[in-house]
Amino acid sequence: MADPETLPEAERLEDDAYALSGETVRAAREAVEAGDAGALTALMAPLHPADIADLLEQLDEGARHRLIDLYGHEFDGDILSELDDSIREDVIAALSPAVLGEAVRELESDDVVDLLENLDAPQQAAILEALERPERLAIERALAFPEGSAGRLMQREVVTAPEHWTVGEAIDFMRASLDLPEQFYHIVLVDPRFRPVGHVTLGKVMAADRVTRLADLTEPSFRTIPADQDEEDVAYAFNQYHLISAPVVDASDRLVGVITIDDAMIVLAEENAEDLLLLAGVGDESISDRTLEIVRRRFPWLLVNLGTAILASIVISLFEDVLAAVVALAVLMPIVASMGGNAGTQSMTVAVRALATRDLTGSNAWRVIRREVGAGLLNGLAFAVIVGIVGLIWFGMPLLGLVIALAMVVNLVVAGLAGVLVPLALDKAGIDPALASGTFVTTVTDVVGFFAFLGLAAVILL
Amino acid sequence: MADPETLPEAERLEDDAYALSGETVRAAREAVEAGDAGALTALMAPLHPADIADLLEQLDEGARHRLIDLYGHEFDGDILSELDDSIREDVIAALSPAVLGEAVRELESDDVVDLLENLDAPQQAAILEALERPERLAIERALAFPEGSAGRLMQREVVTAPEHWTVGEAIDFMRASLDLPEQFYHIVLVDPRFRPVGHVTLGKVMAADRVTRLADLTEPSFRTIPADQDEEDVAYAFNQYHLISAPVVDASDRLVGVITIDDAMIVLAEENAEDLLLLAGVGDESISDRTLEIVRRRFPWLLVNLGTAILASIVISLFEDVLAAVVALAVLMPIVASMGGNAGTQSMTVAVRALATRDLTGSNAWRVIRREVGAGLLNGLAFAVIVGIVGLIWFGMPLLGLVIALAMVVNLVVAGLAGVLVPLALDKAGIDPALASGTFVTTVTDVVGFFAFLGLAAVILL
Structure with missing residues (x-):
């Protein structure tokens, strides 16, 4: 009953119209554990290759290999095309050369190209060897086009x-x-x-x-x-x-x-x-990656974030004497930065999306910038009133309320501005705005947020 | 020369293979300003309806209305289908009833349905009146299906x-x-x-x-x-x-x-x-929304964020005496929270995406959770060493380095756990995980981050 791989009430997650049912995954796991090739084949026969690929992704490595051993000789090439990159390498390595060759020979040329692109050299060679000479030549011609080009995507068969x-x-x-x-x-x-x-x-x-x-x-x-x-x-x-x-x-x-x-x-x-x-600061990650792979992919983004967080800390350290005098500042300090970060992420996401769909261009950039600044100003004023009152009531200091209110206006306007200017500038520089905008925008809102709040506090409160 | 609507070097933004060129937008704006219907029609004749829609979106409201006046009688129904919702209402209101009727009669039934869905009642009625009776009945039948259903999406013409x-x-x-x-x-x-x-x-x-x-x-x-x-x-x-x-x-x-x-x-x-x-905490927003519309859409998300930021401030206020004793804590405090927020967003985005593509299910949820906790632990240990050394060198206090190092491990593990558990729980509760995960996850990482850091400081430093 206490299957460690299955959440209680797992069915609730799968009340979708399509997709592999949790029932099927469980039955396949049981057939694999019992070594029952007949039951497994009967279970998998009605499944679409895309669903079989999902099944392989849902199993852990041991169960996956046992499944392939039991089911291997029936292995359909389309299953390979449907698999996640990380699992695909593992499955190809687990297939016998004969089964792999048979599976690959069934595929259309563009599917073979797609398969080969993400494999390492020895696996590529194994697959190319399994093909007949004319098809191998066709595929080598396709691979001569740059990765991610129309030439790689197309099929050669045209009427x-x-x-x-x-x-x-x-x-x-x-x-x-x-x-x-x-x-x-x-x-x-x-x-x-x-x-x-x-x-x-x-x-x-x-x-x-x-x-x-x-x-x-x-x-x-x-x-x-x-x-x-x-x-x-x-x-x-x-x-x-x-x-x-x-x-x-x-x-x-x-x-x-x-x-x-x-x-x-x-x-x-x-x-x-x-x-x-x-x-979100995750590269080309998938849910089937292993722990070390996840760590390796996320570490660099977190390292960049640490750099920007330290920058924010340096800004704060400029005001140590203010903080020492008024501890309430340390309590309220994260509010301004957090609101700025959120508002900046909002503007930035809309801008990154509009650049991707080519709705944000040189022709309307100024209008969009003006609108973002206007929206930042209006939301800034609204939240200035709210946080001003919060600051006043909480600490009973009217001037503290004024400080946080002013800092809020400054930071939300800057957030709107940075949220649209950073992606525009990255796009102009030929860098994918989705790649780097988040780091820059939150650095700006953190630094400006802390500087505005503590700087205003130094002027007004001391 | 100093056209306020155009950025210098605007061409750089549009070196894409398709999409409307900045040149065309400028030429259209000039023809509209000159009131030159002939030049405008000649310019627009070769454009695909999708590109004309983009052109209308790029212009400000005044220029858009003048363009419609000049070009109106040639108005193609497909242009309406391609427009952004917010601009579409404006364009439909600007078209004369005769031109609107002509434009709509050209469309296939599923395109008319798509058009009608997002209009207010008077505009819907105006369009339905323009149609012939059999087509009107067909469209009313389609509108009887629930919004967002296959019945709305389908075309009725089948061979x-x-x-x-x-x-x-x-x-x-x-x-x-x-x-x-x-x-x-x-x-x-x-x-x-x-x-x-x-x-x-x-x-x-x-x-x-x-x-x-x-x-x-x-x-x-x-x-x-x-x-x-x-x-x-x-x-x-x-x-x-x-x-x-x-x-x-x-x-x-x-x-x-x-x-x-x-x-x-x-x-x-x-x-x-x-x-x-x-x-990103933006609802159904588009780059062509007006300032007040933007403010209205973003305000509720920022308000929720303010609530969670105040929660974090309350946690900090529990430790005012610790902060008063060691001001360095206020300086380093945001680092732990920021790293936790980033790591949590990473896990959460992968989980939300995997739920949307149905790759994260009850069958592999435990495995994914274990992996996230493992990755959080490993990255937490790595960054514990780094920030421990930073804390030690910056403030010359070995125990402060120990405090921030321990807090980092705790918060990155919690971030990994919250990043996957929150979307899973929301999905189970029937709530779109993309809608609410971000707020919950960063609340958890902020609260845990500040509590762990300041709490450990209270125990170890005082």
Whole structure:
């Protein structure tokens, strides 16, 4: 009953419509412990590869390896694609070379590329060796594009037609083809030099007469994507222009592949997760990382934070005599800094988000800055009244209330200003604002908060 | 030259591959100021509706209204769909009823629903009146589904075929149809009671012979979505199972519409943005909100933060005599709290993210908790050594170094624990962990940080 891996009432966490059920995880764990390959295979047969990947992530290392031993020969390549990076390496290492080779040979070329990118050299070599020569060459060509580029994201299999073809010719051609891609949504029209000139949705082809020219059915939303374009820009274009698929071209505008919306959706989700984690001072961390890995990833951010905290302490140390004279200052001191830090984080997060979605630009930056300062001033005045009264009532010192009220106004205005200027400046300098804004903004609000509060106290109270 | 709306070197902010260029925004502003409708229309003609929406968002209110007056009669309904909520109301109010009616009549039913959802009653009525009766009824039916449900997200236009049809019959049927949807990717097979039993991608239909039965071409990934399902779950299913489109069914499993991946992608992006903003203590804020709107949205979060900051101050006030005796404590005090707050935010963000992606569940919660405590302990020990030495060197008091070192270990362990337990508890209680975790976690780390540091100081130093 007291299974240490399971929280009481664990079901409550999983009352979601999809996702692996806690029941399934428990049953799989029991089958693994009993060494019952039949029960395990029966349990896993109906699961989607994405859910099997989630199951592997939920188990601890020992149980995961025993599961792979029991289930290994049925191992689907798509499971590997769905796994978290940290778990994936472990699973690949645990698979026998024969099972790994079989699993990888089933995958589409863009999935193999995605798999290889995050593996170390020996594992990469093992997988490449398992592939047939033509596919290996195709994958090595894809890996020649820079990491995070459209060339890595695209699939090479594209359905094309000469621009002068009719609907009937296209349908006959496709019926005769033996290796059409698993999923495709457009026929790309190409000129004699294999440059894409337009594309036609399959729905339009279906609905048209056989004699209709494909060129008369092309979509106005057609856009090509350069193979060296950053995948973040690709995801932005898909989201902004509601693209379903877009041809990828090389430097001489020739067609080299196609990117589909499902790939763009994955990139978008990854970019959003990255921004969220970076803003919190966590790099590329996942819930399945080991303890030492977590420590290693978080330590540098905490070290930077220690530096800024010491800076704030130095500011405080300038006012030791004031603090010694009025101990109430030490009691109230964190309030101003904490409010400034929060207000700065609010402005900063809105600004970082707006930069990522390209809604904050040079054209409206001044307006946004003015608005942030205005909002900081208004909230500052409101909280000045509140904390002024708190200070007055708590310590019975009207001048102390005045000091904290004035410091509050100063710090909330500065917080609004820093919250938008810091991300703008980092973006201009070519640094990801999500990466470094938080540290700078809270340093500013801490230093200004303590300096304003204790400095005003020195002038007004002493 | 000194245009107050434009930052110097504004171009640097916009060296992105897509998005509206600063150049275009400036040219549009000039054309609006000159009242030059011809130049404005020429400038805007090549722009995608999403880019025109961005342009309207970049302008201030006066310029926006003048642009609408000059350009109004050409106003495309898709521009309305792409606008930010706050700007959209303003634009709809500025459009003449005739132009608004024309713009809305062009839209697909799901886009009209999306438009109506966020408008106030008089604007909703104005738009519904502009529509023809059948479309108005269809939209009122969609609005009968709960907000944020699959029923609101779906489009009602679906291409269906009886399950016994062949490829040839399906193609002939589509050629004869006059009103196929603008975009579709699957033919949904339905039984005689109009319940979806499978679907076939258009690519498979294209590639097959006319005599092939559609039922032999269905996709294994087929899933139906209940109309009352939450759109967040829909987006999860699309992302998890790589769906392209999925039929929506009512309570008796009958087909009522279809959701496509582009709709799911929009929901996913919105959910991610919402989590990011909620974690930072900003509600549903956008860069185009007015100052008073910003103040109104942020004030409640800052008020909650003030409450927790006062709580921390009360903890400090318990130790006024210790602070009066050793002023160095006031100087170093913020370091422990700041490090705890940062470490807690790190753990919490990873946990909130993992809950959103359903990677943190009852099955692995204990393992994650143990790992967070372990990581907190290790980082706590590392930083204990560092701050111990800093305290010793700065103030020359070995015992002060010991106090801050011990407090650091305590607070980083507590931070790791609170960072994962708080989101888990909120999720169990049915509260969005992104909404409230931040406040609780930093309250815990502030209170524990100050209490541990000053309490240990009272015991060890006095």
